[in-house]
Amino acid sequence: MSAKIKRFQPKDKLVKQQDLLKLQSALELFPELNEKKVASLMWEAKKQAHLHEETKEGKPFIMMFSEQNTLVVRWLTANSKRPLKALELWAVLFEYVNYETGQIMLSRQELADKLEIHLNHISNIMSELESINAITKEKEGRGVTYYLNPNVGTHLPQPHRKEAQSQAPKLALINGGKE
Structure with missing residues (x-):
């Protein structure tokens, strides 16, 4: 059986991540919104919350x-x-x-x-x-x-x-x- 390493996040960071998910879900209720502007808004919110470089799974990749x-x-x-x-x-x-x-x-x-x-x-x-x-x-x-x-x-x-x-x-x- 292999061990799984879990990265713990500070509580304030977890709260910000949850708030951003709620914001994204709320914005998805309005499909008439400009997709690029919504993406830019989410990017800026993540940047301000110092979350733009990470996801739940870790750092994203290209x-x-x-x-x-x-x-x-x-x-x-x-x-x-x-x-x-x-x-x-x-x-x-x-x-x-x-x-x-x-x-x-x-x-x-x-x-x-x-x-x-x-x-x-x-x-x-x-x-x-x-x-x-x-x-x-x-x-x-x-x-x-x-x-x-x-x-x-x-x-x-x-x-x-x-x-x-x-x-x-x-x-x-x-x-x-x-x-």
Whole structure:
């Protein structure tokens, strides 16, 4: 018989987790709400409660497709105007992705602060990543929302993963401006 290790949580953390589950359940009663805004709200609530990095089962993970990730890393190394910062940004994006939606939850300014580089450099690197379909973006008014391409990395369970991957653009690596 094998022993099972149980991680004990402080009571206040357990209460916050339960409150967040109640909030999520309440929001699910309103399917007409914007799914992205609900996901952003839940992410922010978890972040404020210092719960964004953990679930009941432990720290969440992103399933990386090693071949796709290697292609992105090699492309950034060879083609980015700022290859070291581009690689650092690529790694940071995985730390701040909403596991349920694939949305990158930090703003460009927050990313710039984390990497200690100018905001324009973040925009340029994100454009580089978008040009090869490693990430996608959606414009919302003057703002931009970025998403990790599920063909590169995802946390979605199998049926949802296959659907998201079929709808996502294929990774397109460009050599010398030619596809």
